[in-house]
Amino acid sequence: MSGSLVGDTSIVVLLGGFMAAAVRVASPLLLAALGETVSERGGVLNLALEGSMLCGALAAALGAKQGGPWIGLGAAILAGAFVALVLALISVWLGADQVITGTALTLAAIGVTGAVYRQVYGSGGVGLTVPTFPTKAVPLLHHIPILGPAFFAQPAPVYLSLLFIPLIWAVLFRSRWGLSLRACGESSSSAAAAGVRVRSMRAVGVIMSGAMGGLGGATLVLAQVGTFAERMTAGRGFVAIAIVVLGRWNPLWVAAGALLFGVLSALQYLFQAKGIALPYQLFMMMPYLVTLLALAGSRGRAAAPAELGRAG
Amino acid sequence: MTLALQLLGIHKRFGSVKALTGADFSLEKGEIHALLGENGAGKSTLMHIAAGMVKPDQGAILVHGSPLNPGSPRSASRAGVGMVHQHFTSIPAFSVGENVALAAKWAVQPRRIHSRVVELSQRLGFDLDPDVRVETLSVTQLQRLEIVKALATGATILLFDEPTGSLAPQESDALLHLIERLVLQGGSAVLITHKLNEALKHAKRLTVLRRGEVTLQGAASQFTAHDLARAMLGEDMPSDIRAPGHSVGGVVVDAVGISVMPIDGRGPGLLGATFQLRAGEVVGLAAVQGNGERELIRAVAGLVRPSRGTLSKPQPVAFVPEDRTNEGLIAQFSITENMILGSDRTAPWVHHGLLDTGMAGQAASRLIERFGIIAPGPDVTAGSLSGGNQQKLILARALEMKSPVIVAENPTRGLDVRAARSALRQLAEAAAGGAAVMIYCTDLDELFLASDRILVVSGGRVIEAPPRPDREMIGRLMLSGASAA
């Protein structure tokens, strides 16, 4: 089977499948990381993002079971935003430490989702399958070799995540709202002097990030796995935060970071398909190690919003 | 005569502090009106109320005869009131254009923002590149940006908060002429200042505040500097700072051709500076902010290492940083903890690496008493002290080191006249006791009062001023090397 020549269609098909997997793996991360970018540009480190994703995933599963995938998507947005709303109340309005509050909320989300899930489906949680989004190919474009399957033959939420890249960029850098939000992240006193309502802006930024985290969780359930499992986000929310740092708080670079992570995660399938035997754990480690290396290369904090993470 | 701005019977208190008690103020259309007072007299608060940034407890604000909604920046801004802040409110990481767009609530269209900023700055007679990041601007350019921002919001009534505070004399003149030009173009301006001569020279009318009350008001031509000083202080100026009859000793700090990289990547840094400090003298450092004075001071303090040249100095050097709350003190730490911040194993309250908190507390109590720090006790946090008392604490800590060299960075910033004088006097006394003291001060009058001789830092180079210089000469020297920057 292998040993085929370059230009053989099977390689193109294989790479197409690989890229499609990479984009699909990347899309929940992409959504969450873009959301986190908004929150952090406003000066708030949303560590409850993992909690938002997890709640979003469960809400998506429950909603989809009740009324189909679109209902699930909507429920996930609301659930993710709700977690962020609590963060906004406690750390933006009352000025409590963002890191502690975010960590606690993620913990709470693990508890609540676990309990609700077992309450609804019993402790085994057997046989929960939910209706998912079918793959929708874009006419003509999906025939493009390699890129076609990756970007033009995906379920709806994946397209949505790609659309958010330019959207978030435009909101942050081409709208008055985005300018004001970024001002809050750089200097709350300067923003206030310019008549910006700093707390409200930050709260909205945080809630947006939660909503997008929820959407990311939904994508995981409704466009990839097709079921819910306890702690199924497995730290993706935290990875998304690392990707924001890697992408230097710019939606375009953040998107590139998320895609890189997806590519590295999908390598595993490629190697398996080619019959190369390496322990799968190496592939599990690689995205994290590469992110670590890339962070060292990007020189840390230089582009971070000046007031990121400060209480109040 | 039409009134542009009126503030009637303004009362305001912050906690237990009465900031304003029944203050009245009026600004005529087309005038420059000087608002004078010590730090803490309430002049900034009064203008913040006019700009809607602070809500008064009582009183009315009228613009062109119609009342404003108190405490609403939007309402003030819509009526054409704009504030040019003392502490610059522009965002360093943003471009000039983004800062203007933010202030004026323009739509974010880069090309349009660009042309409007260029247009505005040309109308004022200077160039301001809309695309550069604000963190690369000089102090003068920052000031211009603040003015452009105020005008971009459509302001016709401009409130200038201590605009000349950190400028060289010639730059101050240029700025004041700019304000005169604005007034000629149909605006009105309030000039908040504590510089008496500036007020007398440029204002048509003036108002003096003391402890939240108006103590003097009228045409500038009616008054002398002495009248204003009395109205500001309630008494004559405190007497001289220098303790007479001390002798200058040997060289304790000897710098030969030292260069220091710019500390935050701005300005020229220090380029081959040669100077000496002797025991028993106070050396004043004059500079336009960002010309290498920071690098010089911090090199002497031992916080940065020269990249070239030789610098011999004793260890350690006592240092009084300019930024009290970020560098001088840890706000959430107690007075005791701040006092022992720099302690090493030789301190009396450290035994074999262990901290004797009881002993440190007693030492802090003694320090509080000796330096007249007003605080309930050594356990209160430094953040709860007033600025003047924070400065006393920092000075007390520095003087307690009994170091042969003390360097102080703008030690009077934000202090009222009495507190400022007290700080300078303590430094002078340390010199009288045999220490070599170096002070950088943005206020030239204070520098003249406190120093035995003056070094000017300009464009990264150090120039020794001739004996008994005047303001003009120092100002020229301060600007002489600026082109190198």
Place this chain on the structure above:
Amino acid sequence: MRSGITRGGEVLRALFFVAGAIAAGLLILGAGLHAAGYDAAAALQALWRGAFGSWYAITSGTLVRAIPLIIIGSGIAIAFRGGALNIGAEGQFCAGAIAATWVGLHVGGLPGWLAIGVVLLASTGAGALWIAVPVWLRLQFGVLEVITTLLLNFVAEALVSLMVQGPLQEARGFYPQSDPIAESARLPFLPGTRMHAGFLLAILLAASLAFLASRTLWGFKLRAAGANPRAALVSGRIQVPRMVATALMISGMLGGLAGGVEISGVSLALFQNLSPGYGFTAIAVALLARLQPLAVIGTGILFAALETGAGAMQRDAGIPSVTVYLVEAVIIIVVLLVDVFSRRHRNVMVPDSPAAG
């Protein structure tokens, strides 16, 4: 982060608030269970029985589970005091467990005290090695340790999985787990219980770190470096980066040690998912203790009791044990809010120059 030299009154006050927070957490749990149609009283009773109901529950359940929480938590308290956010204790725990297993399989010939010593030393070293990467990245490139320590957790987890399916897999090659470590490398037990000597070690460590943190000049400088790095450098002449690096190393070493203690005292072999999230719970434990290592003993036992009791609650009352995380979160948030409000109440600033700036 935290204020001042500790005073007796403040400790009492803090205890009072923690007690209040626990009550609030349990109240919310009870209300939630009641709303979901459970017998809340029975559930809370089961929780109590599981945690403190018998000598065996206390010694073999709660206290055994508290050991890693106390060891990791007191290290995290030190790191956080210095402003270094090590949230990678889970990874350091895994690294320590791997090293302890590896060494523990090969020290059969050594006398007991030496074998245990070597095992614990190896795990401590592995923890140090695991955090050395984030420390280096922070010092050299300024990359925030919050992100790097976190990323390494995932790597460590994969590494454990690799080990138990590769070099350290049991000789039978059947399950993904290691063989049990040598008898001599196991910590002594309290007869009749599962309680092992690691508890004494944990108490000893917490007490020493408490002494280091609150009685020594180094501890004071560490706190200054964490509270305001610039002031610590400029006014205290404190070498902040070195301080931060040392604090991180200490917490990394303790994370590794906790992994070694778990292998040598509880699991006796390496498994996947050896830690039920000790590294994360320990953060909450340290924060709740207001970064006081001595108080970590108390909060560590508290959270261990909640998590142990939760198991009983699930067995006896059929309530998912994960709900206990909600209780933990509520406790943390309540304490946080009390902190915020009392800070507002205490520090009414008197402005020197009203509203300037």
